[in-house]
């Protein structure tokens with residue numbers, strides 16, 4: 001019988017598999033996706049948020065534990081378990097040498113990704129290279145990997161894992177790690193979670209999924225049915241406004257449009273609906289998906305002029321270009337009069353000080369609702385550009401409750417041999433909101449802990465020895 005069965009094939013699963021194998025356990029990893037699509041949402045990532053007390057290779061200055069914790073507290077509004085959050089933060093300070101040993105390489109923050117060079121370590125080659133490095137290392141260490149192996153249910157006895165089923169095939173193991181992501185790819189479940197709005201629309205029908213199609217939440221739903229303790233709200237998700245032309249799945253990072261704070265956003269009625277300059281973009285980009293989801297037709301339009309060009313990461317699709325604002329309204333099929341009035345009112349309300357996109361500058365609107373708090377400059381320099389944006393779901397927050405050993409809980413009692421990592425438990429640390437790079441910090445910390453705990457439960461290594 002195998003010692004440790006790991007279910008999932010992204011960052012958290014791979015960290016768990018590598019740690020369990022390093023502890024001496026035999027390991028089998030089951031990935032729902034075919035080989036070419038392995039790696040879940042992790043294949044789309046770019047960086048990991050890291051605590052550090054002094055400059056470290058690719059990281060500038062310092063990002064101390066307390067600052068990381070305060071950032072997390074702010075974005076979650078307190079929906080976080082401080083013990084598990086601090087554990088994640090501390091682990092982020094020490095995991096990179098281990099990652100390097102398994103072939104992950106880092107590079108300085110990319111030009112155009114504002115304000116992240118201090119806090120986030122970027123993977124050279126992105127998440128795809130990270131995932132490939134981990135699979136290569138896992139193969140070299142003797143981890144068995146099976147692709148096209150979606151687990152649809154588990155056999156549990158008194159809170160203990162007994163076996164997993166891939167269709168009719170039964171796979172036993174001494175311990176198991178669940179690292180099968182959230183349920184963001186399950187459109188039916190998203191529909192149910194978001195419900196119907198006051199306009200009679202089903203908002204989730206207009207959502208796009210930024211990552212893998214394989215995170216269907218099958219095991220999350222199964223575990224809920226088995227009475228596992230759950231954390232998080234099913235309607236909460238990390239949701240970004242992405243280019244409406246993006247594919248339904250796997251559009252990845254390049255479909256994001258990072259120009260919002262440089263211009264204005266309007267809805268399909270041509271009206272503004274939120275402060276585009278509330279805070280730095282990395283701290284605000286993840287609120288815009290939900291804001292757009294609340295608009296009629298779940299669509300918004302980012303409008304910029306030529307002053308903004310070159311100041312944001314170029315998106316993969318070019319913007320709709322026009323020589324005047326009325327022409328842009330027509331090209332975007334927006335009500336021309338309302339749109340032109342919105343832009344005229346905005347332009348008239350701008351109080352331009354010293355424009356500086358790298359600080360919370362003093363360019364703001366006055367007497368306008370909603371206000372634009374920073375980087376407000378009249379949109380008056382042709383050519384003008386517009387991007388239609390839709391809500392793009394990154395991941396959901398609903399997950400399994402856990403503890404410092406990454407154990408799954410039933411009625412408050414931790415399982416001795418069933419563990420959880422990554423998005424399936426991220427809601428313990430990140431109940432809502434987001435700060436860039438923390439998904440990989442949580443998955444790396446808890447993947448490593450879960451792997452060590454599972455090996456120990458199978459009689460190999462000592463829990464937490466290396467985590």
Ligand SMILES: Cc1cc2nc3c(=O)[nH]c(=O)nc-3n(C[C@H](O)[C@H](O)[C@H](O)COP(=O)(O)OP(=O)(O)OC[C@H]3O[C@@H](n4cnc5c(N)ncnc54)[C@H](O)[C@@H]3O)c2cc1C
Pocket residue numbers: 007008009010011012013030031032033038039040041042043044045046047048049149150151152179180181182210211212214215216217218219251252253393394395421422423424436437438439440441443
């Ligand atoms: C476009 C994009 C960019 C992102 N950028 C960043 C970033 O730069 N930094 C950051 O920290 N976070 C980022 N994230 C979030 C990040 O991807 C997640 O926090 C992280 O990858 C979660 O890791 P995971 O291993 O839990 O899930 P995943 O990587 O999604 O892995 C889940 C795995 O489980 C498999 N699976 C699902 N169901 C089953 C089943 N029933 N049986 C077997 N296998 C199953 C899937 O195929 C997949 O391999 C990004 C997400 C997206 C979509």
